[in-house]
Amino acid sequence: MRRIAILLAGLLVAGLAHADAGTAVKASHAWIRVLPGNLPAGAYVVLHNDGAKPLALTGADTAAYGEAMLHESSATGGVSRMRAIDALPIPAHGTRTLAPGGYHLMLMDAKHPVHPGAKIRITLKFDDGSTLLVDFLARPASALSDKD
Amino acid sequence: MKHPRVPRLALFLLALACCLLLAGCQHHEALPFKLTRISGHMPDLQFRLTDDNGKTVTADDYRGKVVLLYFGYTHCPDVCPLTLAHLHVVMQQLGKQADEVRILFVSVDPTRDTPQVLHEYVRAFDKHTVGLTGSAGAIEALTKRYRAAFSREPSGKDGNYEVSHSSAIYVFDRDGHASVLSTPITPQADLVHDLKLLLDSGD
Numbered sequence A: 001m002r003r004i005a006i007l008l009a010g011l012l013v014a015g016l017a018h019a020d021a022g023t024a025v026k027a028s029h030a031w032i033r034v035l036p037g038n039l040p041a042g043a044y045v046v047l048h049n050d051g052a053k054p055l056a057l058t059g060a061d062t063a064a065y066g067e068a069m070l071h072e073s074s075a076t077g078g079v080s081r082m083r084a085i086d087a088l089p090i091p092a093h094g095t096r097t098l099a100p101g102g103y104h105l106m107l108m109d110a111k112h113p114v115h116p117g118a119k120i121r122i123t124l125k126f127d128d129g130s131t132l133l134v135d136f137l138a139r140p141a142s143a144l145s146d147k148d
Numbered sequence B: 001m002k003h004p005r006v007p008r009l010a011l012f013l014l015a016l017a018c019c020l021l022l023a024g025c026q027h028h029e030a031l032p033f034k035l036t037r038i039s040g041h042m043p044d045l046q047f048r049l050t051d052d053n054g055k056t057v058t059a060d061d062y063r064g065k066v067v068l069l070y071f072g073y074t075h076c077p078d079v080c081p082l083t084l085a086h087l088h089v090v091m092q093q094l095g096k097q098a099d100e101v102r103i104l105f106v107s108v109d110p111t112r113d114t115p116q117v118l119h120e121y122v123r124a125f126d127k128h129t130v131g132l133t134g135s136a137g138a139i140e141a142l143t144k145r146y147r148a149a150f151s152r153e154p155s156g157k158d159g160n161y162e163v164s165h166s167s168a169i170y171v172f173d174r175d176g177h178a179s180v181l182s183t184p185i186t187p188q189a190d191l192v193h194d195l196k197l198l199l200d201s202g203d
């Protein structure tokens, strides 16, 4: 009986690890700035690479929005602009932050209205083929981070 | 008998000091701003646009208020909301004096930014914010007046586009004179400092 319990526990741990497709990346402080109507929203997160090899975030998928694009904002020469990027490197044993005014995921065309307080599941995709499922907290338009 | 002369001289000096101080205030030469001074380099606030209630408004409607002018658009998911969220914090720090300030959010995307869209948008940030839109010509004239270039850039599919735009926040005194320039990386405390100087001077 005890042996079966240990076996089951082992399977459960293996199953959980498998859900994230073996990525070396951990996510924290994940949030979305929700704007009124169906305006595009910015999503932000801190990514930490626990592995010994550099990785890159290459995209994101979510059932909640029609499109999720990897973007970078810049303000050189006093002009604010946004551009799409293909890959965002995360150094080995290093951290990459997606934050307002810089790197972000641009979420467009919400399938259902998203209200502050909701958790939105987004799958982050990396260049080694691994993925990470992250719950992003929806926050009001005037929020500046994942917490007050 | 030199006694009466002293108070007279003191009075004269006091009057002179007052005159200088008043003149200084009018042109902000005397105000110790922390941000980049633009008085004398940028023209007075002047426009004729439509506000987020659909009403035609001109710069005269905001005389008596200290005005923060910012160009942006609602489909901008990152920098525009960040700027407005920062300005909300600045307004909170001004306390009751925030009622004497207006944030004018001028859309550089009048095709998508109708008064209705703008109304919902600005209300999500700070109640002292007014969304302004208008004809392409009226908006271009205002951006040119403050050398705030903008350009439309295609992005993604479905004919979506982004608009690159000036990141500056232009601050005007109660008489509509250009005073200082703030940017997204300006420390909030510096902007609060200069707004208080403008709010406390004159009137």
Ligand SMILES: [Cu+2]
Residues within 6 Å of the ligand: A071, A072, A082, A104, A105, A106, B077, B078
């Ligand atoms: Cu973007």
